Amino acid sequence: MELPGDDSLRTIVRTFAHLRAAHGASIGVPALVQPTAEFFPDVFRPDVPSLRRLLQRMMDHAPLSSELDVELAVLMPEPDHAGGCGSAACSTGPGGSSSVDVVELEHGYRVVVSATDVGNADVLSTSLARSVGALVLHEAGEFVSPAASEIAAVVCGFGVLLLNGSAVWAKSCGGLRMAQATILAAPEMAVALSLFAALHGYKVSQARKHLGATQREAFDVAQDWVESNPLLVASLADCPERLQTGRLELEPVRGVLGQWLHKRKLEQVLRAAPSNGASAISAERRRRLEEVSALMDEAAEPEPR
DSSP states (O other): OOOOOOHHHHHHHHHHHHHHHHHHHHHSOOOOSSSTTTTOSSSOOSSSHHHHHHHHHHHHTOOTTTTTEEEEEEOOOOTTTSSTSSSSOOOOOOOOOOOEEEEEEETTEEEEEEEEGOHHHHHHHHHHHHHHHHHHHHHHTOOOOHHHHHHHHTTTTTHHHHHHHTTTEEEETTEEEOOOOSSSSSSHHHHHHHHHHHTOOOHHHHHHHHHHHTHHHHHHHHHHHHOHHHHHHHHHHHGGGGSSSSSOOOOOOOOOHHHHHHHHHHHHHHHHOOSSOSSSOHHHHHHHHHHHHHHHHHHHSSOOO
């Protein structure tokens, strides 16, 4: 599994940073939502009442008003639908069968769920999580697109659900196949989830616990990149507005030795710069370099995965 390209990484980071800068106070510190009974205690059946309860649970975990008027619509496939056997693996492409998850109405919203998604828990939870992300963007007055909705959902704590939906293995009329129920591919979803976990201090083991094998592989690659970019994580936490514009410097993936050498290089820069006001580096840059050094100290002992 390879890391996304620099353009994709910058888009993810800038979208993440914008939501943090503009709506961080409203979003707060979200829970890392897991596909467990702790977060979804209701018994699920493939019927409309169960779908409504599941959607409501999702909305309860998001920064949305309890009075938000949201109706549910189930999209039935066309009688002459040629999408194969109807399983998740026979979907027509990324994002599932429906390209429209949320419709803005005069006095609320309509969440659209494809009937073909109901038979697979990962596909269904991905669709609903993306819908919740779209609702958050609508309510915040932000531009709404499927990809932005997925990043917004990760920012609100639904990253595990979305990453699982990015690579769904299921039986199809042609045998076992992998389907992508997300708009963003697994490596991109993994980067967003890894940023979320690092930002809010969730352990790597917490984020990996309920991921499938393919998703764990993508997450581990993303985690190595995030651990190699501690300054970026620090900026997301303390000054996300700085990451929205201008040049966004991304550090390459470094191993443990590479991270140690990078830390030594930062320490040498700090020692070489006098602290009497005639510093060759600004006070702000000194502060940021010291933050990076401190973050690297915290990460010196790798956490078991």
